[in-house]
Amino acid sequence: MRKRGSASLLLLSLALTLGMTACSSGGGNSNTSGNNAAGNEAGANNEPAKTEATTLSIMWWGPDARHEATKNALSIYTKQNANVTFKPEFMAWDAYWQKLPTLAASKSITDVLQMDAAFITEYVSRGQLEDLSDIDLSGIVDPKVIENLKIDGKLYGIPLSQNAQGIAYNKEELEKYGIALPKQNWTYDEFFQWARDAHAKLPEGKYPIGDSIGWDSFNFYQTSMGKDPVMAEEGKKFTLDKDLFMTYYKTYEEFRKAKIVPPAEQAAAFLENDPQADPMASGVLLTRGATTGSVSALEQLMPGKVGVVNMPIGPSGGGWAQSTIFLSVSANSKHKDEAKKFVQWFISDKEAGKALGLTRGIPINPEIYKELEPTLEPKDKLGKEIYDLSVEKALPFYSAAAGFTEWVDTYKKEMEAVTYGQQSIEDAYEKINKMGMDLAAKAGS
Amino acid sequence: MGTAETLTQAPHTKAARTSLRKRKNKEETNLAGYIFIAPWLIGFLLLTLWPIAQSFYLSFTEYSLLEAPVWTGTDNYANIFRNDDTFTKSLSVTFIFVLISVPLKLFFSLLVAMALSKNIRGMNVYRTAIYFPSLIGGSIAVAALWRNMFGLEGYVNQVLSWFGIQGVGWITNPDTALGTLILLNTWQFGSTMVIFLAGLKQIPQELYESASVDGAGRFRKFVSITLPMLSPVMFFNLVLGVIGSFQTFTSAFIITKGGPINSTYVYALFLYEKAFKHYQMGYASALAWILLVIVAVLTALNFLASRYWVFYESDGGRAK
Amino acid sequence: MMTIRYKISNHLFLSVFSLLMLYPVIWWIGASLKKTEELRLPTIWPSIPMWENYSNGWNFSADYSFAHFFGNTLLMELGNVTGGVLTAAIVAYGFGRLQFKLRGFWFSILLLTMMLPGQVTVVPQYILFNKLGWVDSYIPLVLPHFFGGGAFFIFLLVQFIRGIPRDLDEAAKIDGSSVYGIFFRIILPLIKPALVTVAIFTFIWSWDDFFAQVLYISSIDKFTVGLALRMFIDQFDIQWGQLLAMSFVSIMPSVIIFLFAQKYFVEGIATTGLKG
Missing domain, CATH: 3.40.190.10 (Periplasmic binding protein-like II)
Known part of the structure; x- marks a missing residue:
């Protein structure tokens, strides 16, 4: 009797172990669907009409102010485009660049991702980013700036701010x-x-x-x-x-x-x-x-x-x-068109511009910058000053x-x-x- | 691999000697053995084996992580041994680190564990206080702290200046930077110490009492009771110390970044930067497998040597 | 007389030594109360302590307070510690006490898994977990602990088990105990101190394991304390006061656990009685 008892205890612990495995594979599935993201969305109170509902995953680095502002901008986009929701992922600089190579290796880079000039060539040359040359940026970004940013004749990142x-x-x-x-x-x-x-x-x-x-x-x-x-x-x-x-x-x-x-x-x-x-x-x-x-x-x-x-x-x-911070679209994205539409919106929409403020520096879009100019703090003004002093001889x-x-x-x-x-x-x-x-x-x- | 075989041989032969059990019994323990190690074995086969095999395969490829791996045969290994000065440098830095920090930490943590094993009031507070530095190990604060201690204007130099000694920038001087990392590593002796402490407490008090009756002094008790009874745990700390120190990473990563001029460029940091900073995961994998062989050989030697000094109660008292 | 002096010198030595070890902690608390501009001064204590570093840090995120991240981490830890303690002893008993074919071989493999730097297995492992759909859940962090809790702990317990005299097993065998019975009635109670060590280390080390957490957890809802802490350090924007304050708070659970759990691992078997 006693012998049996201890053996079954052991079996129980083994069963627990296995149960753990089984449960987990069940639980994991929900990640790939968009259900999760909807729950996370700050202030997204709408159940969008189901016209090709899309969930865009998006990833950026930054300080907390940028996180809050960006989440607000995302919910504005969802309000304007009821079929699109977001699965945001955000972290600080170090963690971001530690994580991104691993995501690339497993082909799971988010649909939209923030990029930095120091890294973009590495990702472009390895075919990780989508060509964005066909996005219409006229009137939003100076064509000369765009020419400067092209890699091998193509644009892989939508510039966000002046640096x-x-x-x-x-x-x-x-x-x-x-x-x-x-x-x-x-x-x-x-x-x-x-x-x-x-x-x-x-x-x-x-x-x-x-x-x-x-x-x-x-x-x-x-x-x-x-x-x-x-x-x-x-x-x-x-x-x-x-x-x-x-x-x-x-x-x-x-x-x-x-x-x-x-x-x-x-x-x-x-x-x-x-x-x-x-x-x-x-x-x-x-x-x-x-x-x-x-x-x-x-x-x-x-x-x-x-x-x-x-x-x-x-x-x-x-x-x-020039700009050193961009929004790019993953070459493995399944929603490239939606993603491209979104990145164009990100630097052109007035309401988004207001929500984002100066959290990614001085906005590249002169119209949006003009509206924000009165809100500049001393620390922002210094940055603007560097830009103004440099631009002539740059x-x-x-x-x-x-x-x-x-x-x-x-x-x-x-x-x-x-x-x-x-x-x-x-x-x-x-x-x-x-x-x-x-x-x-x-x-x- | 043969080493663990020798580790397990002793009880095996003994079992064979003490009684000639029936074959059936043997099959039963075979089954029981596998049932008991099943949790690990299943995990190993399901979760660990595949990534390990992958990394072995990748060590024969050029793999940027951002693109699919390309088979290059033994190129990585050939380049490491023939053309890579950094490999030699980081390996020698790591050897120095291991050679100094492992004995130092063992000695220090045993000493502290013995001081902390007494039963006096408030001991748990002392223990916690002394364990504290080991808790902040990977914390961001530790880098700032270490700069405060060993920087050019740090506390160490302030103390030295009382004696009229002009200090250097300990962390940024190529001759002393590795020393400060070894010191940091020793300072965080907590886990080794705790294992010693648990080991010390497992020694039956009766042994000491009967030794006292026989008139043995403190030193005699230490040599003839504490050391042999503690030897399995000491052996554990030694083996794990060697394995862990060869992979030392965090302190170099957050405090010195391998500098100045590669003087603290430990092997694991070199490997990490190759893999995730320089997009050469294939090369990094080859580096990892070379390290594995080095550490495995050293661990094997450790196991061989253990037969002469590690004492297992379960082997009937005498290790052969 | 003699013993009192001995006791006093003991306390004196230990408190001086503790203070020396704690000096950095005192520095840390002081720094966590400083204004950013003041941090560069060599003083230990700030001119005006900024207690709001703690409250602002605690509530830095608009979505969740640190309480949420502590909850997440403790939940993960519960899994880790349970898994580790439950399975490490089982596996260690197999390796440390039982004879079976290829035991030496499997034990060598166990040790070898520790010698390969994790940096080169992390990507294949991520790909594997990603295919299983386990990314952005705690499964990749917790599950491995249920498979023996890691080679380190298995080996540790093997060493402790080998330190237990076989006479006890033999006696139990004569009483009719099976190998399972011996495990539960003899070995398990005797390695209790070592098991507590396993529990404490599992707790502390998984609390620290930032690299795995950053890979596998992506939504802020599931963030651990370690991940939340890294949010204070961006490229050009480091909230020093809040960072130092919250990282100090973040090690408190480990300190408390250590403070209270140690009585179990240092009690040892001396009081349990081993022989006779």
Whole structure:
């Protein structure tokens, strides 16, 4: 008797285990249907008439304000188009880019997804995104902007907002030490000279500018001098101008020796927008790079102290000013037409524009921006200022070509070794150039 | 694989020696054995085996995750061994990490576990306090905290400056960065300590009492009772420490990002970036299988060596 | 006399050591009460404590408060802990006590599954779970715990079971117990401390397992605490005060569980009585 009892207990636990499996497969099915989404929809109080009811899945990253605004916009769309409901999925930046490759691998990317200029080429070149060239954006987005955004002649992301690269400076401290504020359209020579002059007036432990180890900083320099971008033609053409490379990094080497830039050990600890480790908010640097999208974070760390200027320029111009955040449609979507209709609506509808506000930056659609202009806060105004200062001399936005993400990291590591004095600039050049050339050859084959 | 065989051989031969049981009995225990391991075995066959097999297949492909994998034969393995300096670098960083942090953590957690195994008032509060750092392990706060401690202007350097010593940026100095990660890892000794604690408490008090009657001192009791009785648990902590440390990831990922200049670029971080940042899952899979072989060999050695020092009560007292 | 001094020195040592270990926690509480601009100052305590970091953090989402996310996580944990404790002991008994064909082989496999870095199996596993329609549910997170609770715990319990003298089994066998009876009446009570360890670790580690949660849970309705916490950190917008406040709150269940459950695992078998 006793023996039987314990055996059946065991069986019970096994049955539980199996039951778990069985239940779960039953429960999972509901996910693929739209029932779930309807339940989640904030404020969607309508049971739409069943004319080809569609559920669009949509995914974006951002802070909470963006989540709330976007959900509101989605419910406006559902009100206007009763047959469409949404299954929204939203998270923060890191989680988003951790998750997306796995979704791509399982062909389950959402119908509509937010995209970033830093990643879009990677997804386009692997056929993950739908060609959106046939969406009519006339009167909504400047055709020149659209031309700029095309990859291999096609548009894969609907631009959402204006972005630009500039330099933020600590207005308060520069004034305190009697250093002239940076001026619009300063050249690289003026920029370097400004750093030398500012250094002379600063106490120990404060530095006018930061060191440079990222590929993009050098790419700004190379393109402003009229040369090709480091990566061109979807990564098939690779140009790392040795003379410019040497000049640029020799300058920084001089700066390291003269303590115009902080020592490598200190620079490596910088973490932008971290309250303690941000190069500028921590009071160590007086300037740092900033974009329209990011400057508001800095302004929150040091309210009222931030001023902005555009990137230094060369004979060809400098910096960039364009959209870097998009809505794309998955190439595996089953509702491409609905999705395309929706993304067009997203940047053109007035009511949506009001709901979305500035949660994705300065709206690309001038009409919508005009209505929002009075609501701009100081942090938003700084961003707008970067854009306005940059737009005149801006060059196109050059993102890393598909397949070059590892090269981007290698570049940084090799240049980091230079700043630590463990490698010559020449050696770093050889390694970076060789790897880039190999990748370009691979992309071309 | 042969190792676990040796692990299980001891009781097996013993069983054969002690009594010649009937064959029927053997079949019964065969069945019982499979019934008991069934939950794991079913899970393994249904959920785990397929992804593992997949990753093995993928290690022979070029796979960006965004496109279907393309068979490339042994290219990944050849490239890893022939052309990849980062592989060598990250492997050596990881070996250093394992070699220092595993013994350090074992020693430290055993020491603390012994201090915490006494029955005094308020002990549960002390235990919780000391376990606390291990709870914040993966938390976002830990990165900020570690910078506060070991940054150029951090508390460690402040303390050093009282003695007139000029500190460095411990996390950003290529010579010391790995050290701070090892320290962090040791600081989070909680789970190892708890397992020791549970092991210590499993030792029958009577053993100590009769040893006291025999006039044994504290050291003698430790050597002849605590250590052998604790050896299965110590062995567990050692094996798992080695396996876990070879895959150490979180602290390097959130604090140093592998820098400066790859000085903390541990193997698992290298592998992660290959897979999810550089879109080379095939290559990353090959890296993973190489790591598996390395760790498996080391674990096998561990099991072989265990025969000389691990003492199982169930084997009648003497491990051979 | 002697013992009192011994006790006092014990307490002294332990409280100093605890304080040293807790120092970061004190820093953390201080930081969680600071304004963002104040965070860069080296002070431990803020000039004006911002208690609203806690209340705003708790209610950061318009849809749900943190109570909802705590509820979700505890529900998931209930499954995980039940599954782990229930099955790990069963499997460990099989490996640790019973003879069966290919035991060594299966045990080696069990250990090998721990040695392959999870990063390379996560994608095939996701594809599998996605095909089964289990994405955006807790099944992918909970179900694996019902299959032995993971190699770590099985191995842990095997070690504990092997530490139990066989005389006890033999005695039970003579009394007519089957292998099942021995498991339930002898082994299970004796490994109770280890089982509590399994429960605590399962709880703490699944609380932390962000990478799996971010993959498998997509609707905010099902968010765990870990997922909700990550919502504070966007690319250019990090709510530091709320983040630090809520991540502090988020480890409290683990602290409480640890505080109260430890009496079971440290009581050990010394009081249960092992021999005679």
